[in-house]
Amino acid sequence: MGCLGWAILPAYKTVFGGFLIGAIGSLLVAWHLAWKTVRIGEAASGGRRPRSGFGxxxxxxxxxLAAFVSVRLLEFNLPATVxxxxxxxxxxxxxxxxxRRRQGGHATDERGEKH
Structure with a gap:
């Protein structure tokens, strides 16, 4: 949507560009958290104590870094980056x-159990 907005409204290039850089940074942060979660889960399932937290x-x-690149180097909008x-x-x-609402289940229900 950011690319489409940038193409339709080029006057708001700084806003859409900042949002896109922030979204890329957000995806990197999410991938890092997923990687750390998998590592901690593997350590716990192997009976080892994880060495570190979630980073x-x-x-x-x-x-x-994403905010710095967006605002200082590319001169995009900081609120849009955030x-x-x-x-x-x-x-x-x-x-x-x-x-969760679509399934109609409860958080303590077993996954994959058929009724």
Whole structure:
């Protein structure tokens, strides 16, 4: 949608560009969190104690890098970049809530169990 908005309204290039850089940064942060979650899960299932947490500082550094590149190097809009950084976590939250409502289940129900 950001690319489409940039093409239709080129006067708002700084806004759409900032959102796109923020969205890319948001996806990188989400992929890093998924990678850390898998590593911690593998360590826990193997009976080992995980060496580290979920890498908040690494994810914060990725978000700051995206904001720096967007605002300082490419001169895009900072609020639009921040909105883009929030895009992936917000989409994940909304999709999780909507999928839970559609299933009509409870959080303690077994996955894949047929009734």
């Amino acid at each position: 908040f500082l690494s994810r914060a550094a990725l978000a700051l 909105a883009g950084l929030i895009a992936a976590p917000l989409a994940t939250l909304l999709l999780g809530i909507l999928s």
